[in-house]
Amino acid sequence: xxxxxxxxxxxxxxxxxxxxxxxxxxTQPDNAAKETNDIDPSTLTKEECxxxxxEFKGKANKYFAEQKYDLATELYTKxxxxxxxxxxxxxxxxxxxxxxxxxxALQDATISHQMDPNYIKAYYRLGSAHxxxxxxxxxxxxxxxxxxxxxxxxxxxxxxxxxxxxxxxxLFEDAILVTSESHFGQLDLExxxxxxxxxxxxxxxxxxxxxxxxxxxxxxxxxKLPHKKYVCKILKxxxxxxxxxxxxxxxxxxxxxxxxxxxxTHGQYYDLLNIFxxxxxxxxxxxxxxxxxxxxxxxxSFEIIxxxxxxxxxxxxxxxxxxxxxxxxxxxxxxxxxxxxVAKYSEMVYDLFSxxxxxxxxxxxxxxxxxxxxxxxxxxxxxTLDDIRKINRHSPEGVDNDLVQCLLWSDPxxxxxxxxxxxxxxxxxxxxxxxxxxxxxxxxxxxxxxxxKEKGYQVDNDGSLITVFSAPNYCDQSGxxxxxxxxxxxxxxxxxxxxxxxxxxxxxxxxxxxx
Numbered sequence: 001x002x003x004x005x006x007x008x009x010x011x012x013x014x015x016x017x018x019x020x021x022x023x024x025x026x027t028q029p030d031n032a033a034k035e036t037n038d039i040d041p042s043t044l045t046k047e048e049c050x051x052x053x054x055e056f057k058g059k060a061n062k063y064f065a066e067q068k069y070d071l072a073t074e075l076y077t078k079x080x081x082x083x084x085x086x087x088x089x090x091x092x093x094x095x096x097x098x099x100x101x102x103x104x105a106l107q108d109a110t111i112s113h114q115m116d117p118n119y120i121k122a123y124y125r126l127g128s129a130h131x132x133x134x135x136x137x138x139x140x141x142x143x144x145x146x147x148x149x150x151x152x153x154x155x156x157x158x159x160x161x162x163x164x165x166x167x168x169x170x171l172f173e174d175a176i177l178v179t180s181e182s183h184f185g186q187l188d189l190e191x192x193x194x195x196x197x198x199x200x201x202x203x204x205x206x207x208x209x210x211x212x213x214x215x216x217x218x219x220x221x222x223x224k225l226p227h228k229k230y231v232c233k234i235l236k237x238x239x240x241x242x243x244x245x246x247x248x249x250x251x252x253x254x255x256x257x258x259x260x261x262x263x264x265t266h267g268q269y270y271d272l273l274n275i276f277x278x279x280x281x282x283x284x285x286x287x288x289x290x291x292x293x294x295x296x297x298x299x300x301s302f303e304i305i306x307x308x309x310x311x312x313x314x315x316x317x318x319x320x321x322x323x324x325x326x327x328x329x330x331x332x333x334x335x336x337x338x339x340x341x342v343a344k345y346s347e348m349v350y351d352l353f354s355x356x357x358x359x360x361x362x363x364x365x366x367x368x369x370x371x372x373x374x375x376x377x378x379x380x381x382x383x384t385l386d387d388i389r390k391i392n393r394h395s396p397e398g399v400d401n402d403l404v405q406c407l408l409w410s411d412p413x414x415x416x417x418x419x420x421x422x423x424x425x426x427x428x429x430x431x432x433x434x435x436x437x438x439x440x441x442x443x444x445x446x447x448x449x450x451x452x453k454e455k456g457y458q459v460d461n462d463g464s465l466i467t468v469f470s471a472p473n474y475c476d477q478s479g480x481x482x483x484x485x486x487x488x489x490x491x492x493x494x495x496x497x498x499x500x501x502x503x504x505x506x507x508x509x510x511x512x513x514x515x
Contacts, residue, residue, distance in 0.1 A: 004103040005481075008491040012444040014369065019308055022438065029333040041082050053083035060091065069098040069478040086116035097132070101422035102311060105129040107463030117404070120150060127159055132145045133424045134330055136166045163368065166333075172395040183351045184239050192229035201319040208237070208313040212493055214281075216310060220303045221273065223503055235352045238309045241316055242359035248388045249320065249361045251289075256367035259287045261485040263449030263468035267298020270502040275484060278497055282319050283312040289364060291449045291468065292324020292374035292408075296335035297475055299509040300502070302344055305353070322376040323360035323393075325408040325425075325450070358394045362407045366445070366487070372447045376410030377437055378403060379418050385441050411451060412465055431461040438464060445492075449484065456483030466492065473499035475507040 041049050060075035076092035093108035109125035116122065126140035140163035146156045194202070201215035205228075216226050251259065260279055263274050280286040290308055295301035312319040326329060332338040332354070341350040364372040365385065377383075379402060391403055409426030413419060416430040434446060446465045451458075452474050458467040472482035481496040 003507070005496045006493060008488075008493045009463055011369075011461055011490050011492055012110075014438075014442060014444045035235065038078065039403075044082075044180055046083075049082045053079045053081075053085075053088070055079075056082065057088060057091075060095075063392060064091070064095055067098075069095045073099065079316075084115070086112045086119045086122060089115065090119065090121045090125050090457065093122075094128065096422070097125070100132075102129050102132040103420070103424045104422045106133065118149070120146065120153070123149075123156070124159075124307050127156075127163075131159075131163070131166075132334065136163050136170065140167065166209060174191050183348070184236055187232060187236055187352070189229060189233055189236070192232065194227050194229055197476050198227050200224060200226055202227075202234055208234070208310060210314060213310045213314050217273070217307055220300075220307065221267065225302075225344055226306070227351065231345065231349060232352065234306060234309050234313060235349075235356055237313050239352075239356050241312065242356060242361075243394075245359070245361050247361055247391045247393045248363045248365065248385060248387060250368075251320070251364055251366045253367045255287055255318070256370075256487055257489070258285065259289055259320075259366065259487065261289045261291060261366075261372060261447060261468060262470040263483070264289050264293035264471050265290065265298075265304050266293055266326070266471045266474065267295055267301030267304055267340075267507070268471045268474075268499075268502070269298070269300035269303040269307070271318070271470070271482060272304055274497065274500045275470065275482075278495070279484065282315055284315055284318050287315070287318035287320070289320040290322070290368075290470075291372055291447070292322045292360075293326045293449065294321070295337040296326040297507050297511075298332055298471070298505060299340060299505040301337045301340055320364060321360055321373050322364060322372060323357060323362055323408065327357035327360060328408075329354050334511060336511035343510060349460050360392055362391060362404065363388050366447075368442070369444045370447050371441070371443050371445075373407050374413060374448060375406060375408045375426055375450045376448050377427075377429040377433055377446070378406045378410070381436070382440070383437065409450075412448075412460060412467075416487070431464070434461055434465050452478055452480055453483075454480050456481035457485075459494075463492070466494075468494075472497060477507075 036362055039052065044052065056075045056079035059070045060079060063075060064072040073092055073095045076088055076095060080088050080092065089108045089112035093105045093112060096105040096108060099358060105125065106129035109122055109129055112119060113122040113126055123142050123146035127139045127146070130139035140160060143156050143160040143163060146153060147160060150156065165447060198221050201212050203212050219226060253375055262275060274437050282288050292310060293307045308319065308321060312321060326335065338350050341353060347502065362373065366372060383403065388407070391401060393404065406426045409421065409423055411421060411426070411428055411436065413428035416432040418430070418433060419428040438444065439445070445463060447468060448465070449468055451467055451469065453469050456469055456472065466485070468483055468485050469480070470482045470484055474480055481498060483494055483496045486493040486495070
């Protein structure tokens, strides 16, 4: 778990931001799935096509079992080309679901169901995809149809009841949305007593101390939880700081030359501590920017976010946090953060987190050169930095703002132009879109996160777009490295690192009822 690799790439100059063609990515996807010979199906007999399809299916199943879902999807696609079946479309739907490509998963599940209306797994794939896309009524219909066919399917009954609960919860949330008061306005810290039996760190007075923060970091490393009163105190003070920040935060040259930019950490607290061991703990001389998706999936999401918020209070100008797509109610409900906070504290504490997340900045600009955003760019031309600055980010209705959706959810693609995202939210944007945005806004590079990368990073388009991902061996299954970025006057330095061991609480431990 020490440093694995440090590479440097030239820092891209603004004057190079023309619209000329750019080079391919420096990090290419794994092509292992292309090793199998591919033959034109029209040249084969039906029996030969079936045999070829089975060959690809077997290899795809192997990759799926190894949790290499990109490769599995590619090979299921090849198998379908030779001899399509409901099972193959269902398998590819599940593989796409694992990749979080929910639109693709829904399309495949729909085809599978149409090919064989009696195929039970197709109903599960349909219902699960609809659930992930927030289509609760459609999911309920799928599971009800399944129960009509197979009344003894216990998991279908669980999912059906879950759909009812989610529909009712959504109706309740919509009903109180307009009139709901701030959870922080109702918070009464004075009434919270700290029991004599509590032996953990204490946050006395109004100003957080370095001693408290480092004691809390170590306390949580031992799987112990700070007292609820101190957690609420950190959240309330963080709320006041985040409210004072603009939607797009500018960071000066001197800070940029010292800053470390990290990508998704996703509840992998022990890997976060490893970053600090490798690179140094946050301080005025060691500023950090964490680019969203602090929570969900990993089962130590609370520890990550409360740690980072504590350092934000300690060093408000040297710890920076971007909002990611997982800092939202819908994602937290499915991927574990809500269940984790309720299990460790209470629903009230989770409500404080949910309100706080709405105030996280959506983007940063470093040294007037690098824009840092969790997801990516936009489905329309002409968006400026001032347009981002004007976003009313703290409104719950802001999720319907197309700029917010793209900042949180979009991904790059190799093809030019813009295309609908397989995630169901945001867009795919091409290298021409990136170059045009950079030129119009006098920037040199987009730094984003949001996607697992085998090497922990990916550099695209001659360095005009860099993806950084900081959760190594994501969900204990991907085998990827993590990475973080540093800057000099002339280069971007990328450091990669391996995962470290963590206590025996598996990822998604607090989201089992959904998956």
